[in-house]
Amino acid sequence: MPIEHPDPIWVLDSESLNHYCQQWLELDAIALDTEFIRTDTFYPIPGLIQVGTGEEVFLLDPLSVQDWGPFARVLQSKSVVKVLHACGEDLEVFNILTGCRPVALLDTQLAAAYAGLGHSLSYQNLLKTLLEVDLPKDATRSDWLQRPLTEAQVSYATLDVVHLLEAYQLLLKQLQDKPQLQWVQEDCDALLSSPLFPDPSEIWKDVKRAWQLRPQQLAVLRKICEYRELEARKSNTPRNRVIPKGSLWPIARDMPDNIRSLSSIQDMKPKTLRKYGEIILDLVEQAKDIPETEYPDQLPAPLPKAARDYGKLIKAWVQEKSAELNIPVELLFPGKMSNALLRQWQNNGQFSIPESIKGWRQREIAKPLILALKEHKTDQR
Template identity: 45%
Template sequence: MSSNPSENYIFITNNEQLAQCCVQWQDATFLALDTEFIRTDTFYPIAGLLQLSAGADNYLIDPLSINEWQPLVVLLQQPSIVKVLHSCSEDLEVFERLFGVLPTPLFDTQLAAAMLGFGFSLSYQNLVAAILDVHVEKGETRSNWLQRPLSPSQCHYAALDVEYLPEIYQQMHDSLVAKDRLAWLQHDCAEQVASFYSNEPYYKKVKSAWKLTPKQLQVLASLTHWREQQARQRDVPRGRVIKDKSCFEIASIMPSQINQLAKISELGPKTLRVDGDKIIALVAEAKAADDLPKALPKPLPVQTGGVLKQLKAQVKQVAEELNMASEILVKKRDYESLLRSGMSGKPYQLPASLSGWRKAVIGDVLLRQLKG
């Protein structure tokens, strides 16, 4: 381990050092965490650095020179140690890829900021400024975190990403307890971890997929499932295999020959040469399938606009009364699900995302407004 008075971090570069530090951290009540990674040309993020603080010192852990992670994996899953991260969705991918586990229990300071009235989707820099009145420079965002040695500037700025998290966590934790909202945050953070492993089919995310017939949707579903497998196997972004737009066009015309496939926009000669026959075979197999997906719902009709506006006004009012961001109360897809549930004269039903603490805080309020 290396450190000197001019540095704001301790560098961990081998298995023995990590194991020793994990012994020190096993009695911690929380661990502040962050990651630096590269994900330009790959499907999976490549970890370049892990940052950790238990409240006293900042540690930089080198994933390029360490291969025995079990002591840290145990801590990441230790129920008595809260894992504090800021806007952790991408970090979770790094942890899952590197360790095969996610840090739990989780405390996402970006979610906490929204619950405490600091704003929605607040950056780490703005949060530090708002709570601690400290300006954090961020000069190494686009650095090459896989280069070795890392520059002193890279290490300094990486350490800053966890330096202020312990104090912010303590203040936010106390504020959430005072407002009786800690359970709300714990619920949302647990949901965030659970949703990481959700297996919603990708074809439902493709723009304009609702325009397709069930037969065309089957083609799209088969194609995007195959693309997902290929992207993971080749370790390239999905769009490097086939872009979403091209998947939609293939599903729309359901080509049976290579010359038809060649007319698809943004489908280059290399893709035709390497994957063309496979794509044609996938289309043929999907066209012959009997068990077809249901057509996806069309966009909400124009006449729901007035009701939607009223619902959003109600949410805004409740959010202002609670001094919290309205976006964390009800998301766009929640409004849509709620309004769809009442179409065709059916009673309105709350979507699963408006269960838990949200049901009493805003869900039942919206149901009463719709019934009224």
């Protein structure tokens, strides 16, 4: 049996959007969600924006609304909390339509984790856990650019925000008077201040096994990765359709100088060769010709055994803290933070807090963790 929900109010023109935005600016909080298509493009193509007020649901049509200025003002209002669930790609959609991201954001997936409900909880499971509501998800991958939308699509889109504010209020009640409420807000603020897309000139550092390459090979890798990212954005094409991810490291290792050599590279597709083959070869040559003084610094090798031993201590300490606070390890102190701590020790010979660890994690986790590690080191003497 379908779940009952209010009939949504369609917002199909700029005048209507402006009218309703004036109303939403008077509220304490609104629920937001987006539907989009991202099958053949780098950027998401907005298909629908849902706004829930607790009593009404509005469906905003990006295919017909022209002026998103009033909605941008709602997103930028500090007095209206914008409640979303797992909002990563939603932020991209808002940025495409309005040129901005929301302030005063609360992500219920993060809040649920801090409330002890689990890591990366789906919206379905959030509502089932908090409200005993079983939400269907049968329209998730449908065509949100078709018009008219099907009855199932409209129902699905409406349900995505009908209960969100109620869940938000319950989560606030569970976190009330706990430091975790401030931690959630810090994480949401950090999410809004971080770039939507990576720096093209830095992407090469995240390629697996890049540490195995020599400086000249790294120069090739940097050049290829930067071109791939910029071309994907410029042509609005998925990255893997420019150059497959699995080809990046082999291109840098082998530095091919002809199409035949390039064609033998792992994961290299005929379509890529036809469209980008000569460009890739030219990029390789450009990178090989740069002065040695401009080569990237070699990346550090995997941590030595002594660091891995400390890594086990860090893991055990964080797991104990995770159980104490009832917060998932992945959220409390992600693996990249542990690695940053170990790199700091490897480079300096002592434990100190890396610049990348900030806010409440620096105060509540990194500082006491470093004290524990120093005490362990003293005990071992």
